[in-house]
Amino acid sequence: MRNWLRKNPQVRTIRVAASDLNGQARGKRVPARFADKVLDGGTRFPLSVLNLDIWGEDIDDSPLVFEAGDADGVLWPTGRGFVPMPWLEAPSALLPLWMFRDNGQPFEGDPRHALNAVVERYKARGLTPIVAMELEFFLIDDSTRNLQVPASPRSGKRRKAGEILSIRLIDQFDRFFTDLYDACEAMDIPADTVISEAGLGQFEMNLMHSDDALRAADDAWLFKMLVKGLARRHGFAASFMAKPYPDYSGSGMHTHFSVLDENGDNVFDDCGPKGTDTLRHAIAGCLNGMFDSTLLFAPHMNSYDRLVPESHAPTGIAWAYENRTTAIRVPSGNPAARRIEHRVAGGDVNPYLTLAAILGAALVGIEDQSEPPAPVKGNAYALNLPQIPSDWPSAVAAFEKSTVMPRIFHEDMIRNLVLTKKQEIHYMDELTPAERVEIYLDTV
Secondary structure, three states, X not given: OXXXXXXXXXXXXXXXXXXOOOOOEEEEEEEHHHHHHHHHHOEEEEHHHHHOOOOOOOOOOXXXXXXXXXXXXXXXXXXXXXXXXOOOOOOEEEEEEEEEOOOOOEOOOOHHHHHHHHHHHHHHOOOEEEEEEEEEEEEEEXXXXXXXXXXXXOOOOOOOOOOOOOHHHHHHOHHHHHHHXXXXXXXOOOEEEEEEOXXXXXXXXXXXXXXXXXXXXXXXXXXXXXXXXXXXXXXXXEEOXXXXXXXXXXXXXXEEEEEEOOOOOEOOOOOOOOOOHHHHHHHHHHHHHHHHHHHHHOOXXXXXXXXXXXXXXXXXXXXXXXXXXXXXXXXXXXXXXXXXXXXXXXXXXOHHHHHHHHHHHHHHHHHHOOOOOOOOOOOHHHOOOOEOOOOHXXXXXXXXXXXXXXXXXXXXXXXXXXXXXXXXXXXXXXXXHHHHHHHHHHHO
């Protein structure tokens, strides 16, 4: 890490930051010449900093604040090292951190530690998840109260329609996407294909698969930060808000995963189209945990505007082969790459918590050797299926009362997230729809 700074003397300031429960980067700005202090001794934040609400405020009744004297934790580098911040004008670098208690134990309220705990359970069984994420986002002109697609830098015109897989639309923002790919390369984020989507000014970028689930979540977290920052440099906004426009589809974060054994073989592959018993067990686990974990896939009030029938987002708890109307899709193709696509999460999620919920539920299914219902066929919206929670308070209640979530998350994490969301529900109810859009547009 020190070598990186020596090789990049133009970097005069660094940011040291960790993810809070909402996926917001919380941290400090430090002159680069004092970076050794962080590398050698860590840095200290109050434990409560990772448990703030969407406005960045303390949780009123959190035991981490006054009850515990608002005690500090110590944050250490995650191992990612310094990454440049190409969206800033002055050369700067970000050092990702995660939080520990003074006794060296991981802080139970850190979302990255929550994912790591799930990954360690896979390792104990000789298994390694292989993960890839697809992130959808909107480019938005938010210079007035009425959100609209930005004017094309090439033509000056606004294309007021969704254009699925439109090369023309991508080319209209070629300078932005060229800079985005260059920035991803500089930050070592494995950006692959980009396409235009069904929403107004909506795009999707695929991140390449990784055999390190923590790294995959890091990539998604950094990518969201990058896209939002870089868009501002280009004179417009980018947002992963679930549904900024009521008349267009919302943004998702689809997660693909398979699992390798100690020999490097895909435990979902039976050399045919159906997959193994382990694949079915993992699917069953995902389905069994879906209702209770919806809060992690739809963590905000606006998230539930996306989860409506016939909107390219799943509402029923079901699975199928090669069917994008279901919550769980098993893509076709080479059996060696047999995998699960989990399609529930919105673009507005915390990638660490979402991936922990998905991989954790799958592992519970594998441990219990659970069996799923039969795969569905046709339009899942037209079937009589058990439904995921359709509103925010119901999702909070399901998460809080779940018997499955304690098998995935530490009780303190569950408590902290429930307290956070109950506080947000209280204050969001006091805002107008326009005020809600304003807060979500830039944060999530």
